[in-house]
Amino acid sequence: xxxxxxxxxxxxxxxxxxxxxxxxxxxxxxxxxxxxxxxxxxxxxxxxxxxxxxxxxxxxxxxxxxxxxxxxxxxxxxxxxxxxxxxxxxxxxxxxxxxxxxxxxxxxxxxxxxxxxxxxxxxxxxxxxxxxxxxxxxxxxxxxxxxxxxxxxxxxxxxxxxxxxxxxxxxxxxxxxxxxxxxxxxxxxxxxxxxxxxxxxxxxxxxxxxxxxxxxxxxxxxxxxxxxxxxxxxxxxxxxxxxxxxxxxxxxxxxxxxxxxxxxxxxxxxxxxxxxxxxxxxxxxxxxxxxxxxxxxxxxxxxxxxxxxxxxxxxxxxxxxxxxxxxxxxxxxxxxxxxxxxxxxxxxxxxxxxxxxxxxxxxxxxxxxxxxxxxxxxxxxxxxxxxxxxxxxxxxxxxxxxxxxxxxxxxxxxxxxxxxxxxxxxxxxxxxxxxxxxxxxxxxxxxxxxxxxxxxxxxxxxxxxxxxxxxxxxxxxxxxxxxxxxxxxxxxxxxxxxxxxxxxxxxxxxxxxxxxxxxxxxxx
Numbered sequence: 001x002x003x004x005x006x007x008x009x010x011x012x013x014x015x016x017x018x019x020x021x022x023x024x025x026x027x028x029x030x031x032x033x034x035x036x037x038x039x040x041x042x043x044x045x046x047x048x049x050x051x052x053x054x055x056x057x058x059x060x061x062x063x064x065x066x067x068x069x070x071x072x073x074x075x076x077x078x079x080x081x082x083x084x085x086x087x088x089x090x091x092x093x094x095x096x097x098x099x100x101x102x103x104x105x106x107x108x109x110x111x112x113x114x115x116x117x118x119x120x121x122x123x124x125x126x127x128x129x130x131x132x133x134x135x136x137x138x139x140x141x142x143x144x145x146x147x148x149x150x151x152x153x154x155x156x157x158x159x160x161x162x163x164x165x166x167x168x169x170x171x172x173x174x175x176x177x178x179x180x181x182x183x184x185x186x187x188x189x190x191x192x193x194x195x196x197x198x199x200x201x202x203x204x205x206x207x208x209x210x211x212x213x214x215x216x217x218x219x220x221x222x223x224x225x226x227x228x229x230x231x232x233x234x235x236x237x238x239x240x241x242x243x244x245x246x247x248x249x250x251x252x253x254x255x256x257x258x259x260x261x262x263x264x265x266x267x268x269x270x271x272x273x274x275x276x277x278x279x280x281x282x283x284x285x286x287x288x289x290x291x292x293x294x295x296x297x298x299x300x301x302x303x304x305x306x307x308x309x310x311x312x313x314x315x316x317x318x319x320x321x322x323x324x325x326x327x328x329x330x331x332x333x334x335x336x337x338x339x340x341x342x343x344x345x346x347x348x349x350x351x352x353x354x355x356x357x358x359x360x361x362x363x364x365x366x367x368x369x370x371x372x373x374x375x376x377x378x379x380x381x382x383x384x385x386x387x388x389x390x391x392x393x394x395x396x397x398x399x400x401x402x403x404x405x406x407x408x409x410x411x412x413x414x415x416x417x418x419x420x421x422x423x424x425x426x427x428x429x430x431x432x433x434x435x436x437x438x439x440x441x442x443x444x445x446x447x448x449x450x451x452x453x454x455x456x457x458x459x460x461x462x463x464x465x466x467x468x469x470x471x472x473x474x475x476x477x478x479x480x481x482x483x484x485x486x487x488x489x490x491x492x493x494x495x496x497x498x499x500x501x502x503x504x505x506x507x508x509x510x511x512x513x514x515x516x517x518x519x520x521x522x523x524x
Contacts, residue, residue, distance in 0.1 A: 001059060001060075001061055001076070002056060002057070002058055002076070002077040002079070003056075003059060003064065003067065003068065003075065003076055003077055004037060004054055004055065004056050004057075004074070004075050004076075004077045005023065005027070005054070005055050005057065005071075005073060005074050006054045006073040006074075006075075007052060007053075007054075007073045008022060008052070008053040008054070008055055009042075009050045009051070009052055009053075010022075010050060010051045010053065011049075011050050011051075011301070012049065012050065012051060012301040012304055012305055013301060013304060016053075019034060019055065020032065020034065023055075023057065027067050027071065027074070028063075029057070029059055029063055031057045031058075031059070033057075033058075034055045034056065034057045035055065035056040036053060036054075036055055036056075036187075036190045037054045037055060037056050037190055038052075038053065038054040038190050038192060039051060039052070039053050039054075039187070039190055039191050039192060040052050040191070040193070041192070041305070041306070043295060043296060043305075046296060046297030046298065046299055047297075047299070049296065049301055049305065056077055064076075080173060081170070082170070082173045082174050082177065083170050083171060083174065083516075084112075084174070085112045085113040085515065085516060086113060086516060086519045086523070087113055087114055087519075088519050088522055089522060089523060090522060091114055091115060091116060092115055092116065092248075092250065092522065093115070093116040093117070093118060093248050094110055094115055094117050094118070094250045094251070094252060095117075095118050095119075095120070095238055095246060095248040095250070095251045095252070096118070096120070096251075096254060097120050097225040097238065097251065097252065097253050097254060097255060097262075098119075098120070098121065098154070098253070098254035098256060098259075098495070098497065099119050099121035099123075099151075099152045099153065099154070099221075100153065100155065100156065100254060100256050100495060100507065101153075101154055101504045101505075101507040101508040101511065102154075102254035102494040102495025102496070102497075102501065102507040102508060102510055102511035102514075103119060103121075103494070103495070103511060104119075104153075104205075104209075104212070104508070104511070105175060105178065105508040105509075105511045105515075106252050106494060106512065106514055106515045107119055107217055107511075108178055108208065108211065108212065109174075109511070109512045109515035109516065110515045110518065110519075111212060111215040111216070111217055113515065115518075115519070116216060116217070117217040117218070118217070118218045118220065118246065118248070119212070119219050119220065120220045120223050120224065120225050120238070120240060121151070121152055121220070121223070122145050122150055122222070122223070122224035122225075122241070123146045123147070123150035123151030123152060123221070124146045124151050124152065124221055124222055125151075125152050125206075125209070125219075125221055126151065126152040126153055126157060126202050126206060126209075127202075127206070128146065128151075129146050129147075129151035129153075129157075129158075130158075130202065132147060132151075133146075133147060133158060136336055136338075136424070137423040137424055138423070140397035140399075140424055142336075142338055142339075142341055142398065144339060144340055144341060145224070146222075147336075147337070147338065147339055148335060148336065148337040148338075148339075148347060149256065149258045149337055149339045149470065150256070150339055152205055152209065153201065153205040154256050154507075155256055155257070155258070155337070155347075155470070156201070156504040157198065157201050157202065157205055158335070158349055159198065159347065159349045161195050161196030161197050161198060161200070161201040161350075161352075161504070162193075162194075162195050162327070162503065162504065163179075163188055163194040163195065163196065163504055163505050164193050164194070164503065165503060165505035165506050165509075169509055169513075171509045171512045171513060172509055174512065175505065175508050175512065176188060176189040177189075178208075179204065182204050182208050182211065183200070183203055183204045184196055184204055193309065195350070195352075195354075196352060197352025197353070197354070198349050198350065198351055198352075199352050200352045220240070223240045223241055223244075224241040224261075225238045225240055225241075225253075225262065226238075226239055226241050226265065227265060228251070228265075228269055228271075228488070228491070229245060229247070230269070230488065233488065233489060234249075234488070234489040234490050235248075235249070235250075235488055235489065235490040236248075236249070237251070250490050250492065250521075251490060251491050251492065252492045252494050252511070252514055252515075252518075253477065253491065253493045253494065253497075253498060254494040254497065254507075254514075255495075255497035255498070256495070256496060256497040257470055257473035257496050257497045258339050258470055258497070259497055260340075260380050262497075263377060263380065263475050264377065266477065267376060267377065270487065271477065271487050272477075272478045272485065272486050272487040273376055273477055273478065274376070274475070274476050274478055275369040275372065275376060275378065275379055275474065275476075276379075276472075276473065276474060276475065276476045276499050277366060277367060277368050277369060278366075278367050278471050278472045278473065278474045279322075279324075279365060279366050279367055279471040279472070280364055280365065280367055280382070280383070280386060280435070280439060280467070280468060280471070281323075281326075281364035281365055281435070281439065281443060281467075281468050282346075282362070282363060282431055282435065282443070282464040282465065282466060282468055283334045283346045283347075283348060283360050283361070283362050283363075283464065283465045283466055284361060284362070284363050284405065284463070284464050285334055285359070285420055285421065285462070285463050285464075286358070286359055286457075286459065286461055286463075287357060287358060288308070288330060288331045288356065288357055288358055288359040289357070290456060290459065291308045291309075291310065291330065291359045292305075292307070292308040293456070294308070294310075294454045294455065294456050294457070295308035295309070295310060295454070296308060306330075306354065307330035307331035307350075307354035307355070307359065308330055308359070309328050309330050310325060310328060310361070311324075311328065312363075312446075312450045312453060312454070312457075313325070314445075314446045314449045314450065316442060316445060316446070319442065321365055321366050322365070322366045323363065323364070323366075323445075323446035324363075324364060325362065325363060325364075326361065326363075326468070326471055327348055327471075328359070328361035329348035329349055329350045329354075329359065329360050329361065330350060330359045331350055331353070331354030331355050331356045331357075331358075332348055332349050332350030332351070332356055332358070332359060332360060332421070333348070333350075333356060333358065333360070333421035333422070333423075334346050334347075334348055334400075334421050334422045334465045334466070335347050335348065335349050335422070335423075336398050336400070336422070336423075336424055336466075337470060338387070338391075338398060340384070340387070342388065342391050343387035343388050343390075343391055344387055344390040344391040344394055344400060344466060344467065345383075345386075345466065345467050345468065345469045345470055346467065346468055347362075347468070347470065348361065356421065358421045360421070360465075362468040362471065363446070363447075363450075363464075364468055364471055365438075365439045365443060367382065367474075372474070376475070377475070378474075379475065380474055380475070382474075383470070383474065386434055386435060386436075386467050386469050387467060387469055389433060389434035389467075390433075390434040390466055390467040392433075392434075393427070393429045393430075393433040394426070394427050394429065394466070395427045397424065397425075399424055399425045399426060400422050400424065400425070400426050400427070400465050400466035401428075401429030401431075401433060401434060401465075401466060401467075402414075402417055402420065402422075402426035402427065402428060402429060402463055402464060402465045403428070403429060403430055403431055403463070404417060404418075404460070404462065404463050404464075405447070405458055405459065405462035405464065406458070406462075408430075408443075408444070408464055409444060409447065411430070411432075413428055413429065414428040415428065416428070417463055418460075418461055420463055420465060422465050422466070426463075426465060431443070431464055434467050472496065472502055473496060473498070475499060476498065476499025477493035477498045477499060478493075479492070479493050479498075479500075482517055482520075482521065483514045483517035483518075492514045492517065492518065494507075494510050494511045494514040495507040495508075495510050495511055498510075
């Protein structure tokens with residue numbers, strides 16, 4: 001019989017190979033094999049840092065009753081059914097705009113259902129995209145169509161490859177299965193905070209592309225969807241930046257959160273949009289060793305534990321705003337994430353080993369719909385204004401304005417700053433030069449709380465770098481319960497850019513669900 005055992009504890013210097021012995025010692029059950037269902041690091045008590053496991057084992061029926069009745073952490077296990085894609089009764093072509101997580105996993109799902117897919121991606125394949133990013137970082141030359149935000153794999157490809165999610169949907173198991181089939185480590189499916197890293201994620205994206213092409217799918221790189229072809233209130237295809245038109249009765253829009261020109265096109269076509277909240281602020285960078293010492297203390301395991309992470313949240317009861325850390329990248333780098341010329345914004349990334357000497361995160365403040373005026377595209381205007389001022393404050397060539405944490409609190413400008421990871425270079429500046437005062441005042445107040453939570457967070461070595469504006473889409477493309485646009489039949493908004501996800505996993509799952517909705521629309 002299959003049972004799960006929760007709360008198996010292992011000190012960081014012990015091998016997982018001793019888990020069978022731990023099970024035998026505590027439960028009197030002899031096992032030869034087990035499967036990890038969940039693994040997480042418990043570092044709440046610096047004197048008792050350990051890994052916690054939930055494992056799956058197969059035991060004799062005779063042993064089952066005793067352990068199930070006696071131990072609260074032991075439960076019977078029923079293997080969840082992974083929902084397979086429904087088979088399409090006809091082989092139709094589906095157009096997908098965007099080759100990020102939502103678009104790629106929508107394509108994989110449709111292909112497995114027997115459909116054909118044609119994927120448009122405004123950016124370049126991942127190999128060429130990485131070369132364009134290198135040119136931006138070394139020479140300060142931006143390609144507006146091929147950068148950290150635009151290109152195969154979406155914004156998540158050049159980040160930490162985080163697979164953390166709060167959603168709990170059955171499609172997640174299918175997502176992880178496909179991810180592992182294309183090169184992700186098995187641990188991705190059970191670690192509490194899995195990450196792949198930019199270096200490994202590139203190869204996974206290339207493997208997914210190969211799978212789609214081998215199954216009959218097509219990619220059109222460096223070709224942007226510029227308009228919708230509409231007849232009698234139903235979509236019939238798309239027009240592209242190559243002055244071509246493509247016909248299809250089903251179009252998936254999976255654009256990512258920074259496709260500002262696409263939002264403008266949809267608004268012009270009277271596709272129903274709504275404003276949504278997002279957040280803006282700045283990247284903050286500290287030595288990775290400092291974050292390690294704060295989080296792990298003087299634990300004897302500090303040197304063998306993974307690069308230390310943090311998650312900070314504070315709600316200002318007086319203003320009703322939330323201030324929080326976002327996209328924390330341990331052992332990583334602050335990177336340029338601009339997608340328009342003479343506008344500057346930053347993001348963070350890590351390689352798979354998270355071994356760099358600096359760690360960073362965004363410190364951001366919530367922005368409500370009311371903060372951006374009556375215009376439906378007001379959130380984009382706010383983002384652009386901040387990015388424009390950040391570019392000027394940095395002095396051009398995509399140098400980033402920067403300010404030490406101490407100087408920010410004291411409202412002073414630095415004469416010099418410690419070395420940072422941002423490759424385009426930094427210019428001593430003040431956050432007030434590019435962020436609204438109502439944003440900077442919230443960050444100052446929150447820093448005091450953050451330092452109480454993590455003593456040493458306010459330090460001489462902490463540096464704010466650039467503006468962080470692309471935390472999520474400021475727009476939602478409204479859709480019905482059947483995943484179709486409320487104003488255009490056959491149009492399926494999907495993923496983070498459509499306003500229905502936040503991160504790699506939830507975006508991919510949303511793309512999967514849109515694929516299933518398309519198949520069901522053909523059935524019925």
